Amino acid sequence: MTNDPIDLATLRSGARLAGFEWTDAELEEIRPQVEAALRLFRVLEAVPIGDAEPTTLYRTV
Amino acid sequence: MAELFWASMTELARLIATKAVSPVEVVQVHLDRIAALDADLRAYITVCADAALEAARAAEAALAAGQPVGPLHGVPYALKDLYDTAGVRTTGGSKIFAERIPATDATVARRLARAGGILLGKLNMVEFAYGPEGLNTHYGHARNPWDRGRHRMAGGSSSGSGVGVAAGLAPGTLGSDTGGSIRIPASLCGITGLKPTYGRVSRAGVLPLAWSMDHVGPMTRTAADCALMLGAIAGYDPADASTSVLPVPDYLAALTGDVRGLRVGLLRSFFLEGATAEVRTAVEAAAKILTAAGAVVDEVSLETVKYVPATALAVVGSEALAYHAELLRTRAAEYDPDIARRLRVGAFVGGAHYVRAQQARALVRAEVDGVLARRDVLLAPSTPITAPAVDERQTTLGDGPSDVRSALIRFTRPFNVSGHPACAVPCGFTAGGLPIGMQLVGRPFDEATVLRAADAFQRLTDFHTRRPVA
Numbered sequence: 339m340t341n342d343p344i345d346l347a348t349l350r351s352g353a354r355l356a357g358f359e360w361t362d363a364e365l366e367e368i369r370p371q372v373e374a375a376l377r378l379f380r381v382l383e384a385v386p387i388g389d390a391e392p393t394t395l396y397r398t399v
Numbered sequence: 400m401a402e403l404f405w406a407s408m409t410e411l412a413r414l415i416a417t418k419a420v421s422p423v424e425v426v427q428v429h430l431d432r433i434a435a436l437d438a439d440l441r442a443y444i445t446v447c448a449d450a451a452l453e454a455a456r457a458a459e460a461a462l463a464a465g466q467p468v469g470p471l472h473g474v475p476y477a478l479k480d481l482y483d484t485a486g487v488r489t490t491g492g493s494k495i496f497a498e499r500i501p502a503t504d505a506t507v508a509r510r511l512a513r514a515g516g517i518l519l520g521k522l523n524m525v526e527f528a529y530g531p532e533g534l535n536t537h538y539g540h541a542r543n544p545w546d547r548g549r550h551r552m553a554g555g556s557s558s559g560s561g562v563g564v565a566a567g568l569a570p571g572t573l574g575s576d577t578g579g580s581i582r583i584p585a586s587l588c589g590i591t592g593l594k595p596t597y598g599r600v601s602r603a604g605v606l607p608l609a610w611s612m613d614h615v616g617p618m619t620r621t622a623a624d625c626a627l628m629l630g631a632i633a634g635y636d637p638a639d640a641s642t643s644v645l646p647v648p649d650y651l652a653a654l655t656g657d658v659r660g661l662r663v664g665l666l667r668s669f670f671l672e673g674a675t676a677e678v679r680t681a682v683e684a685a686a687k688i689l690t691a692a693g694a695v696v697d698e699v700s701l702e703t704v705k706y707v708p709a710t711a712l713a714v715v716g717s718e719a720l721a722y723h724a725e726l727l728r729t730r731a732a733e734y735d736p737d738i739a740r741r742l743r744v745g746a747f748v749g750g751a752h753y754v755r756a757q758q759a760r761a762l763v764r765a766e767v768d769g770v771l772a773r774r775d776v777l778l779a780p781s782t783p784i785t786a787p788a789v790d791e792r793q794t795t796l797g798d799g800p801s802d803v804r805s806a807l808i809r810f811t812r813p814f815n816v817s818g819h820p821a822c823a824v825p826c827g828f829t830a831g832g833l834p835i836g837m838q839l840v841g842r843p844f845d846e847a848t849v850l851r852a853a854d855a856f857q858r859l860t861d862f863h864t865r866r867p868v869a
Contacts, residue, residue, distance in 0.1 A: 349747075356720075356746035358728065364743070367736075371744045375716070379752050381709040385759045392757035393611065393764070 344373055403428045404567035405866065408474050408624040409651075411570060415473040418462060422473030422517065426455040429475050429519055433568050441539040442563035444480045444490055446520040451475065454517045471631055472515030477569040479557050480521035481528060481606035482508050491606045492524040492556075494537045495726060495733045505604025506639065507573060507615055507632040514631040519569055523559030526738045528575060528608040529719060531583050531807035533558030534789065536735045543588060543786045544867035545833055551786040554584035554807065556608075560618045561588035565867060571619040571628055577608045578711060579782075579811025581616050582823035586781035586836025589825045591853065591863060592618040593625040594811075596843045597818035598643040600629070601636035609718035610641075611757070612711070612815045621863055622822065622853035626650035629846060645844050653847035654854040659693030661852060662774040668700040670779040670810055673798050678780050681827030681835040686778060688859050689852070699770050699777065703763045707813045708805075710763070713748050713756035714816075720745030764817040771819075771842045776852050780810055781823040781836035810838070820846045822853045825862035834862070 533555035557574030561584025585592030
């Protein structure tokens with residue numbers, strides 16, 4: 339994952355892929371938070387997951 | 400009884416059961432208190448005065464007729480305004496749901512009513528529970544009652560629950576806790592709040608923030624009252640697939656006052672070291688009090704806490720966006736702009752990151768389980784700071800500067816990620832008179848031990864008995 343700043347076109351594409359049509363102003367507002375989130379997710383990629391299964395437990399009885 | 404509004408739920412239940420006081424009197428005292436103070440404190444979004452008095456009269460009649468009664472018979476309580484209540488609006492703290500009136504009760508609301516509790520009203524909260532400061536631009540910021548000179552944060556997201564209980568506007572409430580939303584306001588408002596184990600209490604009929612991290616739990620002035628409320632709401636619910644079939648123990652019976660031999664792991668690295676000096680000193684003093692009472696305290700650390708911020712962001716960001724996607728498309732302008740911005744960030748969490756975060760949770764949970772294999776409870780501050788002013792955005796912790804939002808959730812969120820039970824308890828006051836909170840964390844489904852330790856601490860101290868000027 340890149341540490342580079344995210345440009346508006348990338349934000350727009352990401353939002354569209356997720357099913358949202360947000361205005362450029364709305365996207366500009368969240369740009370710092372998105373960049374911070376993506377930096378944070380580098381931590382996730384470095385977690386030594388091993389063979390841990392995701393926590394998705396649903397009891398049915 | 401002039402100060403009936405300061406009586407605990409267990410005391411009220413006893414007084415009512417023995418007919419020393421009438422449920423009508425108890426409810427009226429609380430309604431009067433709400434009328435006198437809540438315009439300033441803003442703990443409530445909706446007050447159910449007529450329905451509460453009608454229920455109180457029915458409770459009085461049932462007692463007079465000698466009918467069997469539940470453990471909360473005639474005892475008033477309030478609910479964070481994200482619990483569905485049949486016929487009573489449930490706003491989620493949002494303008495979008497201002498007129499949303501559910502047809503049915505949340506499972507826990509039904510269980511409290513079945514136990515004889517009387518609903519006083521619905522409590523203020525952060526819009527859709529998405530934030531720890533306790534601010535709400537739609538219904539007004541709840542005001543921390545411990546500082547009359549300055550508007551300080553109540554903590555959130557269960558802000559009205561913290562303020563209402565601390566100021567005597569309700570003896571007990573239910574909050575909800577996704578990253579600390581029970582324990583943070585409990586800490587900042589000087590009350591007791593329990594986040595049970597994930598799966599101990601039903602979330603059916605509770606507006607979600609993040610399904611896999613949302614926990615339902617009581618907020619009261621004593622650990623004994625948390626035990627009383629938990630006993631009424633805990634247990635399997637076919638309407639919530641995450642609830643456990645494990646039997647519900649008698650939590651009140653577990654409160655022996657005895658901590659001799661109790662093994663307590665004091666979390667220093669990241670937790671105590673990250674707290675301000677006054678908070679650190681208070682929690683260290685609490686550890687000494689427990690030691691003097693016979694507990695065996697040693698120091699422990701949790702290495703996986705470094706994964707928690709990224710893990711929680713990926714999980715909560717994704718799940719919250721999933722719930723709000725349609726509303727964000729159609730009614731975005733009606734959200735608090737700050738809430739809308741943070742919800743939108745969830746669109747940039749990839750599916751692989753979400754799954755990886757859920758895998759990381761397994762590591763966090765395994766480490767906490769491992770530490771608790773040789774200890775009965777862990778001890779840490781609930782929050783690294785005491786109540787900030789409502790306009791405060793930056794703070795200084797024991798290990799450096801931090802924004803207030805990150806600081807508030809720093810110590811609580813690990814146990815939402817792991818799912819372990821955690822009880823916030825008052826453990827001191829700053830020189831300026833603001834409450835300090837600590838949390839006791841236990842093994843999965845061992846709320847009984849957590850509450851026993853919390854209750855024993857409260858028998859040894861008086862922090863939970865002090866009242867704000869209000």
